Amino acid sequence: xxxxxxxxxxxxxxLVAAGARFVVIGGFAVIANRFVRATEDVDFLVPDDPGxxxxxxxxxxxxxxxxxxxxxxxxxxxxxxxxxxxxxxxAGIIDILRGGLPPLDFDTVAADAMTADYGDVEFPIAxxxxxxxxxxxxxxxxxxNDLIGLAEIHGELPxxxxxxxxx
Amino acid sequence: xxxxxNTLLEPGHEAEWAQLGAxxxxxxxxxxxxxxxELLRRGQSLSAQAAGLLxxxxxGGGSTRA
Numbered sequence: 001x002x003x004x005x006x007x008x009x010x011x012x013x014x015l016v017a018a019g020a021r022f023v024v025i026g027g028f029a030v031i032a033n034r035f036v037r038a039t040e041d042v043d044f045l046v047p048d049d050p051g052x053x054x055x056x057x058x059x060x061x062x063x064x065x066x067x068x069x070x071x072x073x074x075x076x077x078x079x080x081x082x083x084x085x086x087x088x089x090x091a092g093i094i095d096i097l098r099g100g101l102p103p104l105d106f107d108t109v110a111a112d113a114m115t116a117d118y119g120d121v122e123f124p125i126a127x128x129x130x131x132x133x134x135x136x137x138x139x140x141x142x143x144x145n146d147l148i149g150l151a152e153i154h155g156e157l158p159x160x161x162x163x164x165x166x167x
Numbered sequence: 168x169x170x171x172x173n174t175l176l177e178p179g180h181e182a183e184w185a186q187l188g189a190x191x192x193x194x195x196x197x198x199x200x201x202x203x204x205e206l207l208r209r210g211q212s213l214s215a216q217a218a219g220l221l222x223x224x225x226x227g228g229g230s231t232r233a
Binding site for chain 2: 082
């Protein structure tokens with residue numbers, strides 16, 4: 001199945017409507033922090049909360065989601081207790097990720113988040129401090145390029161210690 | 168000790184991330200015979216979304232909540 005193009009407002013709106021807690025991370029969060037570059041999926045950080053997972057799953061099912069790996073209909077066990085779920089939906093490919101250790105845990109990222117206000121829906125999107133942390137941790141070529149782009153826009157970037165990386 | 172699920176957002180999961188990256192590239196790489204018009208339409212749509220997101224963040228206050 002060829003994935004539809006990502007639709008951030010539709011994907012996030014579905015999670016908001018389902019009452020799920022989340023923060024947008026990944027490429028759309030990079031764009032929100034003013035480094036405009038292409039992105040072709042939607043990434044959500046979610047808390048370690050089985051009840052929230054069920055609300056996320058309900059939202060994804062409402063978007064017609066199947067698991068990308070095998071196009072299987074979404075089951076609870078695809079997300080509950082799992083570190084990651086990748087689904088293909090009518091709002092594009094959606095990655096669901098668990099937070100890491102502070103400062104990349106859900107609560108810290110949520111506290112640092114900005115608000116995206118689309119008029120009919122508002123949702124949190126990761127702030128610069130969190131995005132820099134995620135990018136430093138991932139350290140793939142695209143992540144390093146994002147850090148260069150963000151530094152050109154914002155100047156010296158936040159440099160919070162990342163457990164296991166700096167400590 | 169707070170309850171925690173496993174996470175990939177910590178050092179030591181490079182192999183999993185490489186596998187996930189390859190899976191995503193396979194899913195997103197357009198077929199070689201994709202018409203240029205379709206590629207352009209998709210690119211324009213993504214650009215419009217980026218512009219809409221920047222406007223939405225500005226409406227939301229444009230800074231972190233903390």
